[in-house]
Amino acid sequence: MNTLTNRSKVVSNKKMNFWERIYLPAIFGGMGITFKHLFRKKTTVQYPEVKRPFSDIYRGRHVLKRDDEGRERCTACGLCAVACPAEAITMVAAERKPGEERLYREEKYASVYEINMLRCIFCGDCEEACPKEAIFLTPEIVRSEYERSKFFYGKDELVEPLDPKKRIDVSRRQTPEVIEFKKDKRYKHNK
Numbered sequence: 001m002n003t004l005t006n007r008s009k010v011v012s013n014k015k016m017n018f019w020e021r022i023y024l025p026a027i028f029g030g031m032g033i034t035f036k037h038l039f040r041k042k043t044t045v046q047y048p049e050v051k052r053p054f055s056d057i058y059r060g061r062h063v064l065k066r067d068d069e070g071r072e073r074c075t076a077c078g079l080c081a082v083a084c085p086a087e088a089i090t091m092v093a094a095e096r097k098p099g100e101e102r103l104y105r106e107e108k109y110a111s112v113y114e115i116n117m118l119r120c121i122f123c124g125d126c127e128e129a130c131p132k133e134a135i136f137l138t139p140e141i142v143r144s145e146y147e148r149s150k151f152f153y154g155k156d157e158l159v160e161p162l163d164p165k166k167r168i169d170v171s172r173r174q175t176p177e178v179i180e181f182k183k184d185k186r187y188k189h190n191k
């Protein structure tokens, strides 16, 4: 039967000749290919001493952003969790109390926000779904760990530092084209 690609080959059951039966030519042929690669430019790098440059649009671990006044932007609306195809995000919403206006921008905030980095496929859908510009993917890679529990990133890992000098720059994920694209996608999503 013809396949879609037409790349299938008919398997031959012809008898092996003497050289094929002793395997030596095939073994030396294979070693020759290995030897040839010894002199080629290596494609591996000695990580972590050497790091490859990442693409400008590389999507690594997430950050929950604060606004200019240092308040958490996330309003626990849950849109990121609904948009997540891997169901990696969970959160618990809480109501802002009087006196907490300097901590949280909206009247509702996430008292618990958690991303399971073992589930996450770094697709960026959470970032695109967020109406508050609260969650972004950063170029940072997720740390290697020996215990699964350490891949559950809570607010202590995700919310960016209060110190403005230590804020995480996400400007390359906020170019006018990206902002327009997100608006358009949200519009289509909500229609």
Ligand code: SF4
Binding pocket: 080, 083, 084, 085, 086, 087, 088, 089, 115, 119, 120, 121, 122, 123, 124, 125, 126, 127
């Ligand atoms: S990047 Fe994708 S998979 Fe990861 S948490 Fe966001 S929506 Fe889910």
Ligand code: SF4
Binding pocket: 073, 074, 075, 076, 077, 078, 079, 080, 081, 091, 129, 130, 131, 132, 133, 134, 135
């Ligand atoms: S990160 Fe954005 S989308 Fe997710 S709960 Fe917070 S405000 Fe809503």
